[in-house]
Amino acid sequence: MSKLIFEKGVKGSNSFRLPSAGLPQPDINHTLPPIFLRHKDTDLPQLSEVEAVRHFTELSKLAYGVDNGFYPLGSCTMKYSPKINEWAARLPGLAALHPYQVPETIQGALQIYYEMQEFLAEITGMDGFTLQPAAGAHGEMVGVMIIKAYHLYQGDRERTKMMVPDSAHGTNPATANMIGFDVIEVKSNQRGLVDLDDLKSKMNKEVAGLMLTNPNTLGLFEEEIQDIAAVVHEAGGLLYYDGANLNGVIGVARPGDMGFDVIHVNLHKTFSTPHGGGGPGAGPVGVKEHLLPFLPKPLVVKEGELYNFDYDRPLSIGKARNFYGNFGVILKAYAYIKALGGEGLKDACQNAVLNANYMRHQLRDDYNIPLDRLCKHEFIINSKKQADPHGISTMDIAKRLIDYGYHPPTVYFPLIISEAMMIEPTETESKERLDDFIAAMKIIAKEAKEAPELLLDAPHNAVIRRVDEVKAARKPVVKWEAP
Amino acid sequence: MKYIPNPPWVAKDMLKTMGLNSLDDLFSDIKDDLKIKEGLTLPPAMGEMELRSCMKDLALRNISTEDYPCFLGAGAYDRYIPAAVDQLLLRSEFYTAYTPYQPEISQGILQSIFEYQTMICKLTGMDVSNASMYDGGSALAEACNLACNSGKERRKIIISDTVHPEYLEILKAYSLSGRMEVVLVPGREGAADIDAMVAEIDNQTAAAIIQQPNFFGVLENGEKLEQAVHAHKGMFIMAVEPVSLALLKSPGEWGADIAVGEGQPLGCSLSLGGPYLGFFAARRDLMRKIPGRIVGQTTDLDGKRSYVLTLQAREQHIRREKAGSNICSNEALCALAASMYLAFVGEEGLKEIALRSHQLALYAGKQVEEAGLELKYQQPYFMEFAVKVSDPAAANQKLLANGIIGGYQLEDALLLAFTEKRSRAEIDHLAAVLGGKMDE
Numbered sequence: 068m069s070k071l072i073f074e075k076g077v078k079g080s081n082s083f084r085l086p087s088a089g090l091p092q093p094d095i096n097h098t099l100p101p102i103f104l105r106h107k108d109t110d111l112p113q114l115s116e117v118e119a120v121r122h123f124t125e126l127s128k129l130a131y132g133v134d135n136g137f138y139p140l141g142s143c144t145m146k147y148s149p150k151i152n153e154w155a156a157r158l159p160g161l162a163a164l165h166p167y168q169v170p171e172t173i174q175g176a177l178q179i180y181y182e183m184q185e186f187l188a189e190i191t192g193m194d195g196f197t198l199q200p201a202a203g204a205h206g207e208m209v210g211v212m213i214i215k216a217y218h219l220y221q222g223d224r225e226r227t228k229m230m231v232p233d234s235a236h237g238t239n240p241a242t243a244n245m246i247g248f249d250v251i252e253v254k255s256n257q258r259g260l261v262d263l264d265d266l267k268s269k270m271n272k273e274v275a276g277l278m279l280t281n282p283n284t285l286g287l288f289e290e291e292i293q294d295i296a297a298v299v300h301e302a303g304g305l306l307y308y309d310g311a312n313l314n315g316v317i318g319v320a321r322p323g324d325m326g327f328d329v330i331h332v333n334l335h336k337t338f339s340t341p342h343g344g345g346g347p348g349a350g351p352v353g354v355k356e357h358l359l360p361f362l363p364k365p366l367v368v369k370e371g372e373l374y375n376f377d378y379d380r381p382l383s384i385g386k387a388r389n390f391y392g393n394f395g396v397i398l399k400a401y402a403y404i405k406a407l408g409g410e411g412l413k414d415a416c417q418n419a420v421l422n423a424n425y426m427r428h429q430l431r432d433d434y435n436i437p438l439d440r441l442c443k444h445e446f447i448i449n450s451k452k453q454a455d456p457h458g459i460s461t462m463d464i465a466k467r468l469i470d471y472g473y474h475p476p477t478v479y480f481p482l483i484i485s486e487a488m489m490i491e492p493t494e495t496e497s498k499e500r501l502d503d504f505i506a507a508m509k510i511i512a513k514e515a516k517e518a519p520e521l522l523l524d525a526p527h528n529a530v531i532r533r534v535d536e537v538k539a540a541r542k543p544v545v546k547w548e549a550p
Numbered sequence: 551m552k553y554i555p556n557p558p559w560v561a562k563d564m565l566k567t568m569g570l571n572s573l574d575d576l577f578s579d580i581k582d583d584l585k586i587k588e589g590l591t592l593p594p595a596m597g598e599m600e601l602r603s604c605m606k607d608l609a610l611r612n613i614s615t616e617d618y619p620c621f622l623g624a625g626a627y628d629r630y631i632p633a634a635v636d637q638l639l640l641r642s643e644f645y646t647a648y649t650p651y652q653p654e655i656s657q658g659i660l661q662s663i664f665e666y667q668t669m670i671c672k673l674t675g676m677d678v679s680n681a682s683m684y685d686g687g688s689a690l691a692e693a694c695n696l697a698c699n700s701g702k703e704r705r706k707i708i709i710s711d712t713v714h715p716e717y718l719e720i721l722k723a724y725s726l727s728g729r730m731e732v733v734l735v736p737g738r739e740g741a742a743d744i745d746a747m748v749a750e751i752d753n754q755t756a757a758a759i760i761q762q763p764n765f766f767g768v769l770e771n772g773e774k775l776e777q778a779v780h781a782h783k784g785m786f787i788m789a790v791e792p793v794s795l796a797l798l799k800s801p802g803e804w805g806a807d808i809a810v811g812e813g814q815p816l817g818c819s820l821s822l823g824g825p826y827l828g829f830f831a832a833r834r835d836l837m838r839k840i841p842g843r844i845v846g847q848t849t850d851l852d853g854k855r856s857y858v859l860t861l862q863a864r865e866q867h868i869r870r871e872k873a874g875s876n877i878c879s880n881e882a883l884c885a886l887a888a889s890m891y892l893a894f895v896g897e898e899g900l901k902e903i904a905l906r907s908h909q910l911a912l913y914a915g916k917q918v919e920e921a922g923l924e925l926k927y928q929q930p931y932f933m934e935f936a937v938k939v940s941d942p943a944a945a946n947q948k949l950l951a952n953g954i955i956g957g958y959q960l961e962d963a964l965l966l967a968f969t970e971k972r973s974r975a976e977i978d979h980l981a982a983v984l985g986g987k988m989d990e
């Protein structure tokens with residue numbers, strides 16, 4: 068394993084220096100009262116530039132991204148991130164803008180904001196967008212704040228509950244709770260879709276809304292979405308769309324037309340912005356007309372030929388973060404939409420769905436597929452066929468995939484399928500790549516029967532073997548300390 | 551452009567393998583009346599060369615801090631980023647990966663987060679740090695959320711209005727939860743009114759909050775507030791600026807329970823306000839309550855030192871509606887930039903950068919006073935101060951006409967920030983233009 072940066076370096080080896088200020092050096096002990104001053108040194112690393120460069124280069128070699136190979140992490144849409152967008156994000160005219168510059172100095176940037184609000188509205192069938200939220204979960208939070216603000220504005224204080232399907236991503240119930248709602252779980256039926264009867268029986272005047280993902284977290288389209296919307300709306304609730312899976316319908320159908328009132332989309336999934344090892348992302352929120360007044364402030368508006376910020380939004384929920392949004396992410400998604408156009412987005416969706424169904428078809432002889440029918444951009448298998456007699460789990464299959472050079476799919480989500488492995492190939496993978504992965508999966512299925520220790524002890528070729536997670540949690544060591 | 555590798559004939563083959571005829575067959579589960587009929591109304595697709603010119607044209611329509619010297623701060627600072635930082639961030643093993651769920655294939659990312667956590671602890675003087683939050687404002691809101699969830703009866707958040715006004719707005723939005731009651735205490739002479747804050751503290755108080763330096767650049771003396779809030783078993787939360795911590799007393803030294811802040815000055819480009827990162831650090835006993843990802847050190851089966859996402863029982867994917875926070879993706883790449891930045895400038899470099907900022911601010915304070923202007927507050931400041939002008943918007947226009955990006959507009963003043971990128975000559979120019987304005 069690589070040495071930590073704190074275990075490297077020599078005092079005095081760092082040569083970072085500022086140019087001379089041409090001013091006398093102040094003595095901080097004289098310019099500020101001692102109560103404000105630090106006593107203990109920061110004790111930060113002291114490395115030469117070349118050694119620091121080597122350190123981070125070494126760390127990068129112990130990581131795996133989409134550019135390294137196939138990364139079928141379900142629910143995360145690990146598609147290729149175009150290089151031209153990285154280039155654009157680094158142009159000084161876009162990267163070196165202070166958020167409080169006066170609007171006349173940032174017209175190009177505001178045009179990106181404004182057009183992006185419009186593009187997303189068109190793509191999703193909504194009436195207006197805020198680009199403020201920093202990620203999907205942050206978008207959910209803004210969306211659920213809007214739902215709460217709307218009901219309160221209607222004078223409706225009874226709506227204290229939020230409905231969430233049992234297949235939902237953890238951020239949905241967690242978000243509802245953060246905004247002060249009690250969570251009611253809606254059951255899925257045999258087909259993996261929202262159980263309409265269960266929904267009906269739980270819907271009442273205390274329910275503020277339903278948070279739904281469509282295609283859902285099983286990769287299946289909620290075929291009765293219009294009926295679901297009707298049930299929620301008739302009882303006075305609002306319908307929230309978790310757009311994590313928009314890649315499964317983009318260009319083909321729009322959440323706005325399905326009856327959703329509030330939605331978020333993940334620019335770091337559907338719109339190709341890189342995932343950054345865990346972020347930054349962006350989670351713009353769109354609403355239908357009746358919710359426009361509640362959107363966070365400011366929005367970017369066009370006044371004649373000039374773009375400007377609109378802060379005059381008295382019913383707005385306010386702000387969910389500083390400034391306007393993750394501009395550096397938004398502009399990459401903007402470039403992606405510009406590159407593809409409407410037809411290109413549809414193409415992307417169709418190919419993502421094609422790739423997922425092709426893989427499902429090719430894997431079905433070797434793996435159990437709990438809901439084996441037409442899926443959208445992703446699908447779920449599990450280890451049922453491999454479990455006996457050697458006790459192979461989905462995690463073992465995932466770890467064995469590492470030996471074959473792949474990043475494993477998402478495992479153990481959604482919770483309603485036991486031993487779930489969620490595979491999302493995305494449209495940016497070729498048939499060649501898929502076939503290689505399928506071949507590896509077939510070999511692994513065979514190994515599970517004939518040489519189970521190859522799975523149980525996997526990975527064998529990684530830089531480390533499996534880690535002791537219990538130890539990490541029992542006796543947490545969460546920072547380096549000098550010996 | 552298309553980023554789809556399969557040519558149509560291959561797609562046809564794949565369909566045939568499945569016994570399907572056309573791509574449309576893949577969408578038979580969606581009712582026809584839900585399908586887009588005419589196609590989306592978006593601008594026509596572009597090739598890479600057209601896209602390049604399009605983005606370049608948009609960039610050229612902005613005036614950047616590379617074009618003009620920038621005296622704006624107010625929560626985002628125009629700092630120098632060593633060239634190596636971006637070069638390394640462009641290693642696509644970093645930027646095209648996602649959250650390191652699978653430790654065996656993600657040790658590089660996990661170790662980088664572990665190092666980031668350590669550096670944040672060193673800077674803030676706190677015991678534990680998470681792997682990052684969205685930004686400074688949302689990190690503060692999460693800290694308040696934690697404080698209110700900790701003691702059942704405690705829901706009062708006492709905060710000075712000398713904290714960044716956007717942070718206050720964010721708190722207000724988060725308080726829609728009904729779980730926190732925000733008590734805003736007006737400042738005096740640009741500093742927090744500590745006596746008034748202390749007077750608000752009672753046994754329902756979840757936390758008392760100040761920002762250091764505060765929104766107006768003024769240094770706050772948190773000593774009495776820390777004692778008072780701890781005497782009532784509430785938390786002392788500080789929002790701090792990371793570069794200044796090279797010289798200023800750390801939250802740990804002030805006795806803070808939680809330290810949060812905007813991490814942008816540590817190697818993130820201004821980028822019109824994002825992506826940045828919020829840092830979040832706390833006392834050790836809050837470790838199992840803090841929001842977000844945490845990386846811990848452990849060993850693999852062979853006893854080799856390794857790293858893994860840990861204490862996940864706090865998080866949404868395990869706890870669902872009982873989780874303390876809903877955060878999932880954070881700002882990992884910005885956190886990586888922050889640790890790279892700290893590695894490249896090093897301990898001495900960070901001190902030099904902080905001291906230079908202070909030095910230039912002191913010099914500028916003198917220069918604007920000599921030019922006939924008056925500072926709004928007679929208080930100790932670090933690297934930012936407000937200077938009185940009768941018409942801030944007009945003053946900024948005049949600065950712009952003279953090739954200067956001016957300050958943040960307060961009602962009767964401009965808030966000006968000084969980073970190591972500013973020079974004596976630029977400050978002389980600023981003072982001359984502002985001073986001349988007063989003569990008109």
Ligand SMILES: Cc1ncc(COP(=O)(O)O)c(C=O)c1O
Pocket residue numbers: 142143202203204205236238239280284309311312333348350877878879
């Ligand atoms: C279905 C679903 N909803 C919400 C989220 C949260 O998105 P983010 O990580 O951007 O906050 C995810 C992320 O993995 C997801 O898959």
